[in-house]
Amino acid sequence: xDETTQKIKAFIVEEFMPDVPVEDLDDDFDLLTxxxxxxxxxxxVVAWLEDEFDIGVDDSELGPDSFRTVAAIKAYVDQARETAxxx
Amino acid sequence: MALTAPTGEWTDEQKSLRKSLSQHFEALNAGHxxxxxxxRFNRDKWQLIRDSGVIRIPFAExxxxxxxxxxxxxxxxxxxxxxCRDTGLLFALATQVxxxxxxxxxxxxxxxxxxxxxxxxxxxxxxxxxxxxxNAGSDATAMITTATEDGDEYILDGKKIWITSxxxxxxxxxxxxxxxxxxxxGITAFLVPTDTSGFHVGEPIEKLGxxxxxxxxxxxRDCRVPKENMLGKPGAGFFILEHVMNxxxxxxxxxxxxxxxxRMERCIKWxxxxxxxxxxxxxxxxxxxxxVDMKIGLENSRKHLYxxxxxxNRGRSVTTEISMAKLITSEANVASALSAIQIFxxxxxxxxxxxxxxxRDAIGxxxxxxxxxxxxxxxxxxxxx
Numbered sequence: 001x002d003e004t005t006q007k008i009k010a011f012i013v014e015e016f017m018p019d020v021p022v023e024d025l026d027d028d029f030d031l032l033t034x035x036x037x038x039x040x041x042x043x044x045v046v047a048w049l050e051d052e053f054d055i056g057v058d059d060s061e062l063g064p065d066s067f068r069t070v071a072a073i074k075a076y077v078d079q080a081r082e083t084a085x086x087x
Numbered sequence: 088m089a090l091t092a093p094t095g096e097w098t099d100e101q102k103s104l105r106k107s108l109s110q111h112f113e114a115l116n117a118g119h120x121x122x123x124x125x126x127r128f129n130r131d132k133w134q135l136i137r138d139s140g141v142i143r144i145p146f147a148e149x150x151x152x153x154x155x156x157x158x159x160x161x162x163x164x165x166x167x168x169x170x171c172r173d174t175g176l177l178f179a180l181a182t183q184v185x186x187x188x189x190x191x192x193x194x195x196x197x198x199x200x201x202x203x204x205x206x207x208x209x210x211x212x213x214x215x216x217x218x219x220x221x222n223a224g225s226d227a228t229a230m231i232t233t234a235t236e237d238g239d240e241y242i243l244d245g246k247k248i249w250i251t252s253x254x255x256x257x258x259x260x261x262x263x264x265x266x267x268x269x270x271x272x273g274i275t276a277f278l279v280p281t282d283t284s285g286f287h288v289g290e291p292i293e294k295l296g297x298x299x300x301x302x303x304x305x306x307x308r309d310c311r312v313p314k315e316n317m318l319g320k321p322g323a324g325f326f327i328l329e330h331v332m333n334x335x336x337x338x339x340x341x342x343x344x345x346x347x348x349x350r351m352e353r354c355i356k357w358x359x360x361x362x363x364x365x366x367x368x369x370x371x372x373x374x375x376x377x378x379v380d381m382k383i384g385l386e387n388s389r390k391h392l393y394x395x396x397x398x399x400n401r402g403r404s405v406t407t408e409i410s411m412a413k414l415i416t417s418e419a420n421v422a423s424a425l426s427a428i429q430i431f432x433x434x435x436x437x438x439x440x441x442x443x444x445x446x447r448d449a450i451g452x453x454x455x456x457x458x459x460x461x462x463x464x465x466x467x468x469x470x471x472x
Contacts, residue, residue: 015471032270032271032272033272035270038228038270038271039227039228039270039271039325040464040465040468040469041468042271042325043329043404043406043465043468043469044406044468044469046404046406047404047406047407047469050403050404056401056402056403057402057404058402059193059326059327059329059330060193060194060319062323062326063319063320063321063322063323063326064271064272064273064322064323064325065322068272
């Protein structure tokens, strides 16, 4: 597991799934349909991503799929870093 | 007196823009108590707002905007709040800026912008947004109005309530559930002209304050909207709504800071001249203390709003900051309005002085834009509670 994915999983588990071991959280588990992350949770994830990875979150690009799974969040972080690097 | 400049960071252009609104204050205030008593939206004053160019401030020049950022916008609006006593009109203005034009500029297609954006920021067409429902207020994700995909269209069905400027609006941003996804993931935003078949606008709702800005209910029955009227992606409505609410709070509550400053100045003037027991009432520490608290409340509000606006301007998340700024300002404004009435005594209790209207207008603020209770829940959640 790469470092970014590890950090994302640790955050999700700590904030939203305190009874679940990190290793049990699958990269493709649907956090939204599964009821793990609600509307306030989404805002919390956005704020954490900004702080943790020092990335700006462009809300014109945001949709629910950006935060549906750990894998999607990781892809979003990678994309944001690439954009920041290109600028 | 003149409104206090918050810091020395402003350019001459920003200062000039802010000052330019002062020429309209007298006309904007003419007859505002009568308009309030008659629950009347004044079209002549709307024309003044249009002529002032204030709606154009945060929009791109290619659409007729002035190309400024949100920080400039709130800096200018603070002065408008200071000089204009028609709070309902200012509420309609903020709604015009944030409800359709802001999300259209950021999330809309070029085709949609071509059709509506220039006319929205001119004020030629009036806009509103439809979020709350009879059983879903500050908890917007509990909405049950649906948008069902059907070929090249979405079909809207449901009811909305507390629609600011609803009876006036030509176009409304409607937030509705799409698909089966629950919570935040299932909300999509659509720009809907009010003459669309199946779109029903209710009668104005009588309320305590903000009487020059009408509210109403809306109902959608088999209301068909072309897919191209969608803002952003399917399911992105929650993020659009967050963006819009950040703008809304910054605009409305910065005007409130201006209002608080003007009210405090009136109280200082009155406290210096009104005599009781052989001295000015301002020399009475109980009265002076109320005015000191008014000053602390307005400066606290100003600081939080400008700090939040700067952070928002840099594209950073303001979830906690915006809730704190909204809470602090709305509660400070109610306290300020109550203190002003008390300081003016029986005169403050009359309609003639306009201070009772200030209180009636202020009481809505802890409720709209997400109740203060909900804002506290948001802050608690961000703290991990």
